[in-house]
Amino acid sequence: MAENKEEDVRLGANKFTEKQPLGTAAQTDKDYKEPPPAPLAPNKCASVGIQGIAWAFGGMIFALVYCTAGISGGHINPAVTFGLFLARKLSLTRALFYIVMQCLGAICGAGVVKGYMTGPYQDLKGGANFVNHGYTKGSGLGAEIIGTFVLVYTVFSATDAKRNARDSHVPILAPLPIGFAVFLVHLATIPITGTGINPARSLGAAIIYNRDHAWDDHWIFWVGPFIGAALAAVYHQIVIRAIPFKSSRAC
Known part of the structure; x- marks a missing residue:
């Protein structure tokens, strides 16, 4: 008897075959339709977008500042060096040396990118x-001033000895807010200027690419960051650092 029942089940399954299509095509008798599945990106970088670029810059600055902070202070950026110089955190000789080395490093970096990514390098106008x-x-000038002000002021705040002494119970890893500030500034200013806020980065890309449009607005990416850095230095040193500690006195 059991064998006969199993045979009947197999015959029934074969008799009524599944002809209904699967997926969204199976919804012909419904009063709604699901949207079609999103297509896969045509290449690995097509879906990166502004947010991906901003994360790349912010994450790399975080890593670079963390690695070089104990050696040179982790400036990396002439605007940061200029702001710290105005705040008398380093000498003129050291500041000039840092700026020259930062520019040379940016030129070398842009050259490496051009050598390894010839096609995308030309398509993206050399960055x-x-x-x-x-x-x-x-x-564009306003975006560079504001963006650099945010970055340099974050550098001052994250490395302020007075704040560290006051808030010693709050551990802080200085490169983290600096990298996050770079991330936020890129989100805001990439659509406007491609985000400079670092004259060395702009100079290196312009020298290696060396086309007309690379030099048309180049002055903006020196004047803007230096003004922003100067404003951040003045604000932090005169306004913020001028606020004394609150001392509690016994009655």
């Missing part, structure tokens, strides 16, 4: 900074 269409030079 050179310029004011994008739809924005004025004034908008």
Whole structure:
């Protein structure tokens, strides 16, 4: 009897075969339709976008500052060096030496990128900074000033000995807020200028690419960051550092 029942089940399964299509095509008798599945990206970098670029810059700055902070202070950026010089954190000779080395490093880095990624390098115009269409030079300059102010002020705040003494119970890894500030500034200013905030980075890309548009707005990426760094230094040293500790007195 058991064998006969198993035979009947097999015959029934074969008799009524599944002809209904699977997936979204099976919804012909429903009163709604699911959207089709999103296509896969045509290449590995197509879905990176502004956010991915911002994370790349912020993460790399975090790593570089962490690795070089114990050697040179982890400046990396002439605007940061200039701001710290104005705050009398380093001498003029050391500041000039740092800026020259930062520019040479940026030129070498841009050359390596061009050598290894010839096709994408040309398509992306060498990564050179310029004011994008739809924005004025004034908008680009303002974006560079504000973006660099945020970065340099974060550097001052994260490395302030007075704050460390006051908030010693709050552990802080200085490269982390600095890298996160770079990430946020890139999110805001990539559509405007491609985000400079580092004159050495802009100079290296312009020299290696060396096309007209790379030099058209180049002055913005020196003047803007240096103004932003100067404002951050003045604000931190005169306004913030001028606030004394609150001392409690016994009645």
